[in-house]
Amino acid sequence: MWSLDWGSEDAWILLNAELEPGSGWSDLSVLVPIAALGYDQKKYVYFVTESGNEYPHNGGFEEWALQDVDRGCLEVTKVVDWQGVDPDPEQTFYVDVIYPDGVITITLEFDYTGGTQTVEGLMPGVYTVVEQDPGAAWLVSGSTYPVEVTTDSACAEVTVTNTYNFGCLSVEKVVDWNGVPEDTAKMFYVDVLDADDMLVGTLEFG
Known part of the structure; x- marks a missing residue:
């Protein structure tokens, strides 16, 4: 809720019905910060006003209308x-x-x-x-x-x-020669398959 009395003192808007008398004519504009009412255009704004509190009436009634702004x-x-x-x-x-x-x-x-x-x-x-x-x-x-x-x-x-975002896979190859002489020319190959058993790549180990 936004109030004209936002500070510590009372505030009011002085209207003069003699400026532009008649229904449907604009006498003046009151600017209320958009941030005070919110930006959600799906919500209604209810406007409550009292007249004659500070000065006597010089008009029979007052009409208020929302003036749209450029978007x-x-x-x-x-x-x-x-x-x-x-x-x-x-x-x-x-x-x-x-x-x-x-x-x-x-x-x-x-x-x-x-x-x-x-x-x-x-x-x-x-x-x-x-x-x-x-x-x-x-x-x-x-x-x-x-x-x-x-x-x-x-x-x-x-x-x-x-x-x-591609992931990564680390493959470690361990070779246990179980006591026999190592064959330095021996190569090992490991295939990497995806979830559909399609070949993604082949890793070569010496």
Whole structure:
């Protein structure tokens, strides 16, 4: 909740009904910081006002209306680098766009090919783009990225890149000659297979 009496002293707004009399006309504007009300555009703002407390009325009623502000947009590009392995069509990635007040405004879903999505109608401010954890198989760059959205005609832009993370395997070869003379020309070969029994590589030991 935001109150005009935000400090230690009472505060009020002095209205003059003679400025522009009549219903539907704007006499003045009252500016309330967006940060005080929150950035979630799905929530309502309830406005409560009292008249005549400090000065007597000189008008029969007062009308208030919300004056919309210019908005901006954010373009999020997802780059997926499979590093030469066969892409998994079931792979999905999720990127959160977070309001300046810490509330998640929208979650974008990207498939295994990546792509670009645009979020429209954002209030001006500094947003944070964060990718949800895609798992140990992926290296992520560009996530947890602050980006300023303005009312300029061009959208703010951010790119989040996922690179397939190859693991590693260490193989130690132990040879026990069991007392016989060592054959220095003897070679040993170890095949490494993947989960589908496909040959990944062959290791050579002397």
